[in-house]
Amino acid sequence: MTRHLLKLIWNRKRSNLLLMSEIFFSFLVLLFVVGLGLYYVDNYRQPLGYSYADVWRITIDPNLGGPNPSSAEAVETGRQLLMAAKDLPQVETAAIAFTAPFGNGSWSTDYEADGRHFEYELNRVTDDFAKVMGLEVVRGRWFDRQDDAAAVEPVVVNERLSRIAFGALDPIGRLLPQDKERDGKERPPKQVIGVIRDFRQHGEFDAPGSFLFSRTNLATTTDGPRLLLVKVRPGTTAAFQETLTRRFEGVAKDWSFKVQSLTEMRDTNHRERLAPVLAVSLVAGFLLLMVALGLTGVLWQNVTQRTREIGLRRAKGATARNIYGQIVGEILMMTTLSLVLAVVLVLQLPFLGLLSHVAPRVLVASLFVSIAALYGLAAICGMHPARLATRVQPAEALHYE
Amino acid sequence: MLLSYLKLAMKVFLRRRVFTAISLFGITFTLLVLVVATSVLDHATAPVAPETRQERTLCVYSARMTGDDNTWQSEAGYGFFDRYMRGLPGVERMSIFSEATPVASYRNGGRIDSVLKRADGEYWKILDFSFLEGGPFTVDDVANARFVAVINETTRNRFFGGEPAVGKVIEADGQRFQVVGVVPDVPLLRTIPFADIWVPITTAKSDGYKREVMGGFLGIFLVGSPADFPALREELQARLKAVELPDPKMWKQIEAHPYTAIERVAAIFLESGPGRALTGRGEHQLAVFCMLVAGLVLLFMLLPTLNLVNLNVSRILERASEIGVRKAFGASSYMLVGQFVVENVVLTLAGGLVALFLSPMVLQALTATQLVPYAHFTLNHRVFAYGLGFAVVFGVLSGVYPAWRMSRLHPVEALNGGAR
Numbered sequence: 001m002t003r004h005l006l007k008l009i010w011n012r013k014r015s016n017l018l019l020m021s022e023i024f025f026s027f028l029v030l031l032f033v034v035g036l037g038l039y040y041v042d043n044y045r046q047p048l049g050y051s052y053a054d055v056w057r058i059t060i061d062p063n064l065g066g067p068n069p070s071s072a073e074a075v076e077t078g079r080q081l082l083m084a085a086k087d088l089p090q091v092e093t094a095a096i097a098f099t100a101p102f103g104n105g106s107w108s109t110d111y112e113a114d115g116r117h118f119e120y121e122l123n124r125v126t127d128d129f130a131k132v133m134g135l136e137v138v139r140g141r142w143f144d145r146q147d148d149a150a151a152v153e154p155v156v157v158n159e160r161l162s163r164i165a166f167g168a169l170d171p172i173g174r175l176l177p178q179d180k181e182r183d184g185k186e187r188p189p190k191q192v193i194g195v196i197r198d199f200r201q202h203g204e205f206d207a208p209g210s211f212l213f214s215r216t217n218l219a220t221t222t223d224g225p226r227l228l229l230v231k232v233r234p235g236t237t238a239a240f241q242e243t244l245t246r247r248f249e250g251v252a253k254d255w256s257f258k259v260q261s262l263t264e265m266r267d268t269n270h271r272e273r274l275a276p277v278l279a280v281s282l283v284a285g286f287l288l289l290m291v292a293l294g295l296t297g298v299l300w301q302n303v304t305q306r307t308r309e310i311g312l313r314r315a316k317g318a319t320a321r322n323i324y325g326q327i328v329g330e331i332l333m334m335t336t337l338s339l340v341l342a343v344v345l346v347l348q349l350p351f352l353g354l355l356s357h358v359a360p361r362v363l364v365a366s367l368f369v370s371i372a373a374l375y376g377l378a379a380i381c382g383m384h385p386a387r388l389a390t391r392v393q394p395a396e397a398l399h400y401e
Numbered sequence: 402m403l404l405s406y407l408k409l410a411m412k413v414f415l416r417r418r419v420f421t422a423i424s425l426f427g428i429t430f431t432l433l434v435l436v437v438a439t440s441v442l443d444h445a446t447a448p449v450a451p452e453t454r455q456e457r458t459l460c461v462y463s464a465r466m467t468g469d470d471n472t473w474q475s476e477a478g479y480g481f482f483d484r485y486m487r488g489l490p491g492v493e494r495m496s497i498f499s500e501a502t503p504v505a506s507y508r509n510g511g512r513i514d515s516v517l518k519r520a521d522g523e524y525w526k527i528l529d530f531s532f533l534e535g536g537p538f539t540v541d542d543v544a545n546a547r548f549v550a551v552i553n554e555t556t557r558n559r560f561f562g563g564e565p566a567v568g569k570v571i572e573a574d575g576q577r578f579q580v581v582g583v584v585p586d587v588p589l590l591r592t593i594p595f596a597d598i599w600v601p602i603t604t605a606k607s608d609g610y611k612r613e614v615m616g617g618f619l620g621i622f623l624v625g626s627p628a629d630f631p632a633l634r635e636e637l638q639a640r641l642k643a644v645e646l647p648d649p650k651m652w653k654q655i656e657a658h659p660y661t662a663i664e665r666v667a668a669i670f671l672e673s674g675p676g677r678a679l680t681g682r683g684e685h686q687l688a689v690f691c692m693l694v695a696g697l698v699l700l701f702m703l704l705p706t707l708n709l710v711n712l713n714v715s716r717i718l719e720r721a722s723e724i725g726v727r728k729a730f731g732a733s734s735y736m737l738v739g740q741f742v743v744e745n746v747v748l749t750l751a752g753g754l755v756a757l758f759l760s761p762m763v764l765q766a767l768t769a770t771q772l773v774p775y776a777h778f779t780l781n782h783r784v785f786a787y788g789l790g791f792a793v794v795f796g797v798l799s800g801v802y803p804a805w806r807m808s809r810l811h812p813v814e815a816l817n818g819g820a821r
Contacts, residue, residue: 015711015714015715018707018710018711018714019711021707022704022707022708022711025703025704025707026704029704061502238511238512239507239510239511241505241507241512242507242510242512245505245507245575246575249575253606254606254607255606256502256504256574256575256606257575258503258504258505259505271772275770275772283434286430286434287430287704287705290426290427290430290431290704290705290708291704291708293423293426293427294423294427294708294709294711294712295711296423297419297420297423297712297715298711298712298714298715301420301715301716302715305715305718
């Protein structure tokens, strides 16, 4: 049966080749959209690692002049701002951080050390950050006063980074492998004192990655504040934002402050992430609908042109079922041939390292879903023409001109 | 002859209406996507008010300082323009203004988010805003650091519920400004004119910005004609060498390029997208960008083209007897190819017209989503012309192969009812 179908396809190879290339490209479009969708779903289902509710971010803007952000004056103002925030009754606690969730800013590093590739995002925060964000410490401890006297820089990493750096070993107290600086100097070592569940700074739709926190010691730091995170009591309204801003403007007269709730920023983040995906899916959906209609049309034409062939088969004893099977079988066979080529090509991508952010399970699931969907599509396109073919009357067909 | 081709084409289209409808659906959809994409691009770059002098304007959007280990890319600083870029050759006017900064205003217990720009007086002379009320702040206002503001229509609605605003006071970024003018909204995609509130540059909370080489400011240069661009670009590059960098141990050199609006789009696309490595000067980037866009358009058209080719090929035999007769009476293959391509172009043009008819609805829906603040996507004659151009390209692209196949039918076989 298979050989027979292949032969039939081979006999009309020129027009079938065109048809198969259409199926081939449709599959690529389908796979892209399904892959993108499943990638986002998969990311969304992983734990975020923190809680954004009732957390406000205050961006400090020293851009238009003002003191140099790394001057002693700026550092002192930062300390006062933090105290001013904690003094307010509506504020549970507050922390200074270098970057914050759902923002566009990020700080990352990537290097080779000990024969492994390290790539992680960083943040430098004060001790209260864990309370502000509700981080879950799974091993060791978070930063506190006893780190003031630490000889080696203490860091807290997420589980993923711990696994990459130390495998199954207990990471607490170990030094994180560092690369050398460009001029060959050793970088200062970092000692892991705790492991948190996760910290997915760019939100639910971003691919989970490695993360490292280092500590800002307010007494000795030389960096001025870039942003503050404030955990307010539940039920605090946006009206309090004005109070907070006024309070800050009283402390630092020539700085600008912008208050945003993380919930708001998360909504924006989601909108910006999903809008392009929706647009692409919509266009791809219409492309596939167009292909489906086109394919049906082509098969329909083919059936009318092959009336004599089908009539002859009926006359020689083929049942309506046989004919139906032949027409649908042909299109499914062509789909299979296009799919084999497409899947072989797509499987080259991970080997070229182009999909390193995509988990293998997402890739495999996307392949299966897309293959099933394409077979479904092809079968649906073949059904109506195949039904028409079964209605061919042998006597009529054989003198069809 | 063309007329008889058209008559024939009509007859063929009406003979099998289902197939014509299927073809038209694909064509319309394809062209609709292209027309909508074109209008979005047009919306961001066309020389319309307030950027009526766009073709004579160059802008330095960003600068990059590099050292041995470090790179710092951001807007250039006020000092960069003020101290080093005044009096460039051919420049009629020059303006320095801050990047658009989000600010919050608190009013009656609620919060109003706006985008603020601090600008100089020349800004209003290079850009061609039409004022709904009042007028711009002047060079004099800026020199005397008066707390005055120009606001857009949306801001007027938010603060004053649409009542006349000139003379009233608004609070933004913890400062109070008296409104002197109201302008229509400008789309966010237009980096140079976009803002909600404009105030004099000198009202900044401290004057530390005046000495900075990097950070926070854009500069625009208006020249007499685009022919002056090369001299300006050359002199700007020469002056970069004289710029005093903040920490000579850390930073070795500074780069900056003045861009036209479309070069800017090209630069954003190339530096954040597929061609991140292809940085360089505007003119060069523009050429690469145009090729990439053409490539993307063709890639998008690939599947619809294949679809239409398949449909057309499957319909060849319908025409067999006609082709046989024409060949028997001496028509050459070229004539037949010409005829079938014309037929296909007629079909794609029809689809194109439907797409142009539908696109205002899609654009309106897109505007309604407010994904791009203040965007008001509309169909205009430029986009219309592009749309028809796309339709012809698409028609030729998808018509040539089936036409060639059709023209090669053997006359005897064709008259006989056709073969494979």
